[in-house]
Amino acid sequence: MEDVEVRQADEQRAGSQDLPSPDVAPSSVQDGEISIRRSRTLPRVSSKQRRARLPLPVVLIACLALLIVAVTLGVGIGSVYLSPGSVWHVIVDHLSGRPKDTVADEIVWQIRLPRVFLAAVVGAALTTAGTVVQVLVRNALADPFLLGVSSGASVGATAVLLFGAFASFGIWAISVGSVLGSMAAMAAVFLVSRQGRQLAPTQLILCGVVLSALFESVTSFLIFRGNPQATQSVLFWLLGSFGNANRTQLPIPAIALVAGIIFLLAQGRSLNALAMGAEPAASLGVDVQAMRRNLFIVTSLMVGVAVAVSGVIGFVGLVVPHIVRLFVGSDHRKVLPVGVLFGASFMVIGDLLARTIVAPQEMPIGVITAFIGAPVLIFLIRRRPYLYGTSG
Amino acid sequence: MSLDLIGLSVDIGKRRIVDKVDIAVPNGSFVGLLGPNGSGKSTILKAIYRVYRPSRGQILLDGADLLAMKPKDVAQRVAVVAQESTVEFDLTVLEMVMIGRTPHKRAFDRDDEADRALVFQAMERVGCDHLVDRSFNTLSGGEKQRVLIARAIAQGADHLILDEPTNHLDIRYQMEILELVAELNVTVLAALHDLSLAALFCDTVYLLADGLIVTGGSPASVITIETVRHAYGADILIVKHPETGTPHLIPRRSSRPLGPTGLASSNPQFPSSTSAPN
Numbered sequence: 001m002e003d004v005e006v007r008q009a010d011e012q013r014a015g016s017q018d019l020p021s022p023d024v025a026p027s028s029v030q031d032g033e034i035s036i037r038r039s040r041t042l043p044r045v046s047s048k049q050r051r052a053r054l055p056l057p058v059v060l061i062a063c064l065a066l067l068i069v070a071v072t073l074g075v076g077i078g079s080v081y082l083s084p085g086s087v088w089h090v091i092v093d094h095l096s097g098r099p100k101d102t103v104a105d106e107i108v109w110q111i112r113l114p115r116v117f118l119a120a121v122v123g124a125a126l127t128t129a130g131t132v133v134q135v136l137v138r139n140a141l142a143d144p145f146l147l148g149v150s151s152g153a154s155v156g157a158t159a160v161l162l163f164g165a166f167a168s169f170g171i172w173a174i175s176v177g178s179v180l181g182s183m184a185a186m187a188a189v190f191l192v193s194r195q196g197r198q199l200a201p202t203q204l205i206l207c208g209v210v211l212s213a214l215f216e217s218v219t220s221f222l223i224f225r226g227n228p229q230a231t232q233s234v235l236f237w238l239l240g241s242f243g244n245a246n247r248t249q250l251p252i253p254a255i256a257l258v259a260g261i262i263f264l265l266a267q268g269r270s271l272n273a274l275a276m277g278a279e280p281a282a283s284l285g286v287d288v289q290a291m292r293r294n295l296f297i298v299t300s301l302m303v304g305v306a307v308a309v310s311g312v313i314g315f316v317g318l319v320v321p322h323i324v325r326l327f328v329g330s331d332h333r334k335v336l337p338v339g340v341l342f343g344a345s346f347m348v349i350g351d352l353l354a355r356t357i358v359a360p361q362e363m364p365i366g367v368i369t370a371f372i373g374a375p376v377l378i379f380l381i382r383r384r385p386y387l388y389g390t391s392g
Numbered sequence: 393m394s395l396d397l398i399g400l401s402v403d404i405g406k407r408r409i410v411d412k413v414d415i416a417v418p419n420g421s422f423v424g425l426l427g428p429n430g431s432g433k434s435t436i437l438k439a440i441y442r443v444y445r446p447s448r449g450q451i452l453l454d455g456a457d458l459l460a461m462k463p464k465d466v467a468q469r470v471a472v473v474a475q476e477s478t479v480e481f482d483l484t485v486l487e488m489v490m491i492g493r494t495p496h497k498r499a500f501d502r503d504d505e506a507d508r509a510l511v512f513q514a515m516e517r518v519g520c521d522h523l524v525d526r527s528f529n530t531l532s533g534g535e536k537q538r539v540l541i542a543r544a545i546a547q548g549a550d551h552l553i554l555d556e557p558t559n560h561l562d563i564r565y566q567m568e569i570l571e572l573v574a575e576l577n578v579t580v581l582a583a584l585h586d587l588s589l590a591a592l593f594c595d596t597v598y599l600l601a602d603g604l605i606v607t608g609g610s611p612a613s614v615i616t617i618e619t620v621r622h623a624y625g626a627d628i629l630i631v632k633h634p635e636t637g638t639p640h641l642i643p644r645r646s647s648r649p650l651g652p653t654g655l656a657s658s659n660p661q662f663p664s665s666t667s668a669p670n
Contacts, residue, residue, distance in 0.1 A: 138480060266499035273494050275481045283441040285467025285495035330481035
């Protein structure tokens with residue numbers, strides 16, 4: 001956002017350069033603000049202002065414990081209840097290569113574990129992508145779907161579900177359709193928002209929003225033209241669900257997640273620099289344009305393959321990064337790994353609730369994530385003045 | 393350790409913002425860029441740290457083409473402190489200064505003891521080590537600038553670029569920040585708003601108007617009633633600083649009411665024909 005504003009400001013200044021010092025009034029106002037601020041912070045280093053962070057290993061271990069508990073519950077609870085002990089029995093049996101032919105084994109290994117793992121992978125991917133997109137566009141309201149990925153994926157998946165496009169891919173047709181759709185949407189947003197060589201945050205937000213609306217209307221049109229039964233399954237997919245999870249769906253999102261995370265962790269310092277703004281980042285030796293392009297591509301791929309297996313699950317990519325920043329601050333070398341564990345736990349618990357609250361029916365998980373996420377975020381925001389995890 | 397701009401022009405859109413500018417920043421000197429808003433000061437600085445690509449001319453760092461160097465290598469030599477900025481992300485002072493180590497680290501490098509030592513040294517040097525765990529956004533404007541200077545020091549650069557670093561600061565912090573920079577023993581190129589302060593701290597200044605250099609040289613030779621009128625269109629008076637002899641600006645009113653004694657208008661130094669040129 002910054003380079004656009006700066007350019008505009010420069011042009012304005014250049015246009016009005018014969019006015020005698022046009023910024024006298026604003027700067028005197030600013031001075032007033034600064035002195036007020038100082039007098040307010042005069043009792044120096046009050047305990048509230050000290051922000052000693054929890055050490056990263058402590059947070060990571062806590063989040064890992066949370067994830068283990070979430071997975072245990074997620075696998076154990078359902079139409080047939082399995083105790084944590086029996087859940088881990090099955091898992092240990094399988095890991096040690098001696099699976100037993102029991103009902104519990106069937107339920108845990110064949111049915112519930114793939115679903116829980118898929119939820120964990122998608123939760124981690126959406127959280128990671130949300131964190132990165134918020135840095136990319138320097139906007140607290142950004143989420144991974146901002147870049148048009150989800151609406152593009154919807155078009156592709158809807159086309160598959162309603163008209164049998166890509167039928168030759170068999171069970172992979174929906175995945176192929178949604179990944180192709182998200183890639184197309186991503187490319188469209190990317191190309192439209194580029195100005196010359198620049199990829200500017202403001203343009204990115206606007207083009208993402210506008211093109212998303214366009215793709216959504218295409219989806220609506222496809223539904224309007226399709227048959228009612230197919231529409232039912234489209235709707236469920238649009239609201240997000242792990243109901244169709246199976247083991248074959250797991251590898252691609254998992255590989256995308258691991259590769260994406262490794263790439264992003266390697267960029268941790270540069271991400272922090274980019275969070276300062278494009279110009280400070282440039283002065284710290286970051287190739288801002290190349291970095292924005294890479295971040296855009298990596299997050300879009302992660303989200304694209306996640307959406308292909310789970311549908312569009314809102315709120316996780318928006319809320320979870322904020323929750324994580326409240327605990328560990330904004331150093332992205334901490335936010336990213338903690339976000340992976342916390343986002344995974346969040347989604348596993350969300351999916352557990354989605355299939356148990358109104359059992360034997362299943363709720364769309366998007367309903368659950370919004371119902372948990374919105375109050376949590378509002379509570380955290382209202383607790384203190386808030387800006388990307390800041391207490392000001 | 394020198395920075396030279398030779399025939400530098402920068403276009404933004406189709407507009408020429410900086411036009412064939414020559415600026416020399418010799419080793420260890422404190423060089424000021426002066427000029428009204430929109431005269432191209434910031435644009436020149438941003439061309440050096442790669443926000444804008446010059447349309448012609450050269451930027452030489454110790455005689456080597458800066459724009460042909462890798463961004464990281466440049467950042468190890470040239471650090472930037474811009475105007476006070478808000479950072480939307482919550483970082484402690486320690487984390488903020490640690491970001492200065494970015495150009496020295498590779499992909500998965502962790503912060504090691506050497507980094508930590510450099511960072512704490514930098515914080516001590518600017519006197520912000522007591523703020524180490526504070527959230528950057530809770531600091532006052534002057535404290536924020538100190539932290540950003542500490543970040544520049546931690547960056548290990550021997551050139552410092554300042555883009556109106558004292559904007560929005562009150563006088564005590566303006567002095568403190570510039571004093572701090574002058575004592576760092578690095579080569580400084582600074583865009584400055586306040587001509588009197590610039591005269592007090594700079595070895596050389598360049599006065600810009602409309603993207604062109606009006607004149608350059610010692611502050612006393614550059615900052616005169618005529619050049620200020622030409623560049624800023626402002627009618628001012630200049631006196632000598634009683635301690636340093638550097639030029640000091642005194643603003644005047646174009647329609648000057650009579651003083652209580654009526655003396656002012658009879659003083660020959662203050663001619664009563666007050667129609668400001670321009």
